[in-house]
Amino acid sequence: MRMSSMENIYDIEDNLLLKTYVKRRIAIVSGNGSEVYDEKGRRFIDLTSAYGVALLGHSNPVIVEAIVNQLKKISSCHGSFYNDARADFLREISYFTSRFFSKISLVNSGAESVDLALKTAFKKTGRSKIVAANRSFHGKTLASLSVTWNPDYKKGLEHVLNNRVVFSEYGNEEDLKNKVDKDTAAIILEPVQGEGGVRIPPEGYLKAAREIASDKGVLLIIDEIQSGMRRTGPFFAFEREGIVPDVTMLAKGVAGGIPIGITLFTEEVSTVGETGFHTSTYGGNPLACAAGAATIRLLREAVTEKDVEERSRKFSNRLEELKGLRIVREVRIRGLMIGVELRIRA
Numbered sequence: 001m002r003m004s005s006m007e008n009i010y011d012i013e014d015n016l017l018l019k020t021y022v023k024r025r026i027a028i029v030s031g032n033g034s035e036v037y038d039e040k041g042r043r044f045i046d047l048t049s050a051y052g053v054a055l056l057g058h059s060n061p062v063i064v065e066a067i068v069n070q071l072k073k074i075s076s077c078h079g080s081f082y083n084d085a086r087a088d089f090l091r092e093i094s095y096f097t098s099r100f101f102s103k104i105s106l107v108n109s110g111a112e113s114v115d116l117a118l119k120t121a122f123k124k125t126g127r128s129k130i131v132a133a134n135r136s137f138h139g140k141t142l143a144s145l146s147v148t149w150n151p152d153y154k155k156g157l158e159h160v161l162n163n164r165v166v167f168s169e170y171g172n173e174e175d176l177k178n179k180v181d182k183d184t185a186a187i188i189l190e191p192v193q194g195e196g197g198v199r200i201p202p203e204g205y206l207k208a209a210r211e212i213a214s215d216k217g218v219l220l221i222i223d224e225i226q227s228g229m230r231r232t233g234p235f236f237a238f239e240r241e242g243i244v245p246d247v248t249m250l251a252k253g254v255a256g257g258i259p260i261g262i263t264l265f266t267e268e269v270s271t272v273g274e275t276g277f278h279t280s281t282y283g284g285n286p287l288a289c290a291a292g293a294a295t296i297r298l299l300r301e302a303v304t305e306k307d308v309e310e311r312s313r314k315f316s317n318r319l320e321e322l323k324g325l326r327i328v329r330e331v332r333i334r335g336l337m338i339g340v341e342l343r344i345r346a
Helices: 006-016 061-071 084-097 110-125 142-146 173-179 205-216 237-241 286-302 305-324
Strands: 028-032 035-038 043-045 103-107 129-133 165-168 184-189 219-223 247-250 261-265 328-334 337-342
Touching (some): 061 286, 084 103, 084 286, 103 110, 110 219, 110 247, 129 173, 205 219, 205 237, 305 328, 305 337
Parallel strands (some): 129 184
Antiparallel strands (some): 028 035, 103 261, 247 261, 328 337
């Protein structure tokens, strides 16, 4: 039944939704660019970019048009069949990815793409241990939660999570090296930690991780779900260190707000992808792919690495003024991933 007024939004969600979020008492009903609006018409600047999803702004007209046009054609097409929107998206994204990766798998979220990356590591190596990093976040499905650091997310689930995951100190090459052994299947890292507080590792850390992984015969998985798609400047944040991981993942802003997840594989690792290895009813659906193709085209044609650097510099110059405030502990910036750490709880 359609609501006759907006006054019931809060009560309906509070009464019916499982309480898994700390709710802000704001009902967002529309958005445009960097701004969102509540049911009273109040305007807010969305500095979270919808937690990384609104990469090119809310309701981007180019992406909206692509979604509407695709809805008029077909919105779902199982992976057992070929589809023009899917092929278009794969062609568009390969413009950025083909230098590093030869195969792509399409799912519905970042957490799913992490699950597939971990499955790949376990199958490719025949080993069961994973080395992740403290303050990491990779998702909250059982597999991705195992490599997510925050113990609060794991309460009551410790008995079913993978107990073969160990956490190294993020940015510490020596600690990472010491944690990897003969039972390790993969190292999984974020090139910039998002939920962990926009934490940027020392220069050379990712390169060291690549060397450690290669020396020990383990896979290097780089999670680009927040840092990818030009968020930090280059299409992939790992490009700054001149490395190529064995597997990487993209999600969040890939399709301008339509759910999608991507796992990318080098040629050597992609051999694990046998028929039935990992499938999804909605994975690679035409609606998400049409939105994704429009997003990628916009990135390719209208957003350059230099654009990101210039905007980052402007933010950095203004945020420098905050460093003199006692309340500000640190300002951390990598491209347009920006974090301001306060001395008090925000």
